[in-house]
């Protein structure tokens with residue numbers, strides 16, 4: 001047996017002579033999923049479909065649920081992450097637990113020399129995300145933070161057009177997210193709606209994807225001024241249900257953000273990017289381009305790929321890309337540094353709202 005250490009993933013290669021021909025057997029990437037709640041299906045489907053990946057464990061504190069799911073997907077189960085971290089066959093751990101658990105679980109996993117696929121937000125405060133970034137470098141293990149909406153066809157095309165400079169420089173951007181999270185939603189899980197366990201409300205849980213896209217499309221951000229409020233659910237949650245911000249980009253562009261969880265439906269997010277020679281608009285799950293007095297639809301987003309369409313349907317594309325990168329020992333597209341920078345947008349709005357002044361970005 002030859003052991004090939006490709007930096008972050010170790011692959012065992014065995015040569016077996018079969019009818020005189022050499023056959024190479026490669027050990028698959030061993031995977032565990034921790035947290036089997038609402039987002040679980042979006043992770044398990046790409047994992048079981050990936051021929052390079054071997055699902056070894058499911059973990060959840062709800063023993064009845066995890067046992068049933070482990071039976072369905074023919075793998076081991078545990079009620080604690082500690083068991084799977086002891087198993088050398090586990091190379092990657094998907095962490096899909098409530099926000100307040102992200103830091104400790106990711107830290108333990110990296111300390112156990114395993115890579116992490118971490119659902120957003122990276123952590124519930126910047127200091128912890130920064131510590132994870134340092135630890136990931138020290139231990140040479142990767143933390144891939146899930147922002148699947150960067151892989152929506154509309155996002156990919158918009159980014160390409162911006163980078164091609166076809167429409168010139170980005171001058172400004174507005175982004176709206178108007179979704180519905182009512183009392184029932186908050187009552188479904190003990191950790192939602194509280195600062196200690198969710199780390200915030202609309203911004204850290206729902207709008208974080210839209211803020212990530214604003215950063216991805218517009219580039220580095222220098223400062224922002226924002227405001228958060230609880231307008232409808234003040235008797236139900238501690239955290240905000242509505243927020244807005246004015247964002248100053250390094251290149252001089254201005255971004256306007258508005259988000260609320262108080263709408264009566266989950267509308268498609270809307271992002272308008274004004275460039276020197278035209279406009280890009282993401283609306284109704286499609287990308288539109290307006291230039292030379294003409295508006296045309298560039299591409300539509302794919303829907304119905306699992307989970308809820310308004311979350312964005314690209315978990316599979318995201319997870320497949322992560323495994324491709326890990327197999328080649330390349331850096332994942334959205335690493336912990338990216339997760340930290342987008343988290344800073346969220347935390348910057350909280351801080352600015354509290355102190356009623358501009359927040360200057362540190363990371």
Ligand SMILES: NC(=O)c1ccc[n+]([C@@H]2O[C@H](COP(=O)([O-])OP(=O)(O)OC[C@H]3O[C@@H](n4cnc5c(N)ncnc54)[C@H](O)[C@@H]3O)[C@@H](O)[C@H]2O)c1
Pocket residue numbers: 034035036037038039040059060061062079080081096097098099101119120121146148189205311312
């Ligand atoms: N990317 C997206 O679009 C998207 C969408 C929804 C949720 N999420 C994220 O996914 C994560 C989970 O959210 P959810 O809505 O699935 O939550 P959930 O409450 O539905 O599920 C969380 C699961 O974790 C389990 N759990 C709690 N403590 C645990 C522990 N100590 N060890 C093991 N399991 C434990 C719970 O029993 C539950 O099954 C969050 O970070 C959330 O923001 C992302």
